[in-house]
Amino acid sequence: MDISTVLGIVIAFGLFATSITLGGSPAVFINFPAALIVLGGTIGATMVNYPLGHVLGLVGVIKHAFMKKVEDPASITEQFIQYANKARREGILSLEPVIKEVDDPYLKKGLQLTVDGMEPQTIQEIMETEISHIEDRHQTGADILGAMGAFAPAMGMIGTIIGLVLMLQDLDDPAAIGPAMAIALITTFYGVILANVLFVPMSGKLKTRSKEEILVKEMMLEGILCISKGENPRIIEEKFNSYLPPKIRRSSD
Incomplete structure (x- = not known):
């Protein structure tokens, strides 16, 4: 959480x-009519702007803003140093039992390609393509929420116009002015609140989460390539440290 x-x-x-x-x-x-205008209009505009499959998948995307846990980059360093030491002592095939214990699909795939004896350059091409697609999926989710953040205030303004039109039509009926004016003002309120408290901030959170996850994936790729080339664990440590801020870098001293 x-x-x-x-x-x-x-x-x-x-x-x-x-x-x-x-x-x-x-x-x-x-105000129920105002909520219908803002929510219905925002959802409808989003469905026009994006394929239905992307919109329906928005629930899973939003869940990442609340539940997504990105692996600690510092722990990745420790993990790969252990892998590298094991591979140097016992051979690359000794990592095969380790693969079964790995939960991350990206890491599992990279280690399996390494154990299968694939060339480092080929591994890099495959894994970089994977990262690119992950990044694209994350960006799409953040873009949809960003678009909803733009649509919601606009729908609020449409609701305001509707309310004003209703009010002007019934100026001779004082009892009708209040409800119409309520729609005119509340729709703008709803649109601004949804945009600036939910949609836009969640879009920003997803972009931050994406950067954190891509950093971890890039570190994993670096470690996988180092292991496939048989590089010294000390070199892996130094390469990983370059990804991290100084205060959490691993030191073997």
Whole structure:
């Protein structure tokens, strides 16, 4: 569970709710027609802009903003030094039993290609293609949420126009002015809140998560290539350290 995502949403909506409660009745901010305009319009525009499969997969993408756990880059260094030492002492085939214990599909694939005796250059081409596709999938999810962040305020403005039109049509009926004006203002409120508290921040979180995961994948690729070339574990350590900030770099001294 990503605490910062959950905590950020709770803090934002909690403070909004508190300020609304202190200023009056929260019920005045609940408007079903306004919610339909903003949510329905945002979802509809997103479906027009992206293939249906991408939109339907958005639930899984959003889940990554809350649940995705990226492996610690420092632990990757320790892991590959162990692999390299084992391969140098017992041969590359000694890593075959290790593969069965690996959970990460990317790492498992890379180690299997190495054990199968594939050339380092071929391994690099295959694994870099894998990274590229992973990055593209992550970018698509973040782009969809970013687009929803742009659509939501626009739908709020459409709702405002609808509310104003309804209000102007019934100026001779004072009882109808209030509900129409509520739609006009609440839709803008809903659109801005959804965009700036949920959609745009989640898009940013997914982009950050993607960078972290790609960094780990690049480190794995570097380690796999080093093992396939039979390089010294000390060299692997130094190469991995170049990916990490100084304060978490591994030192063999």
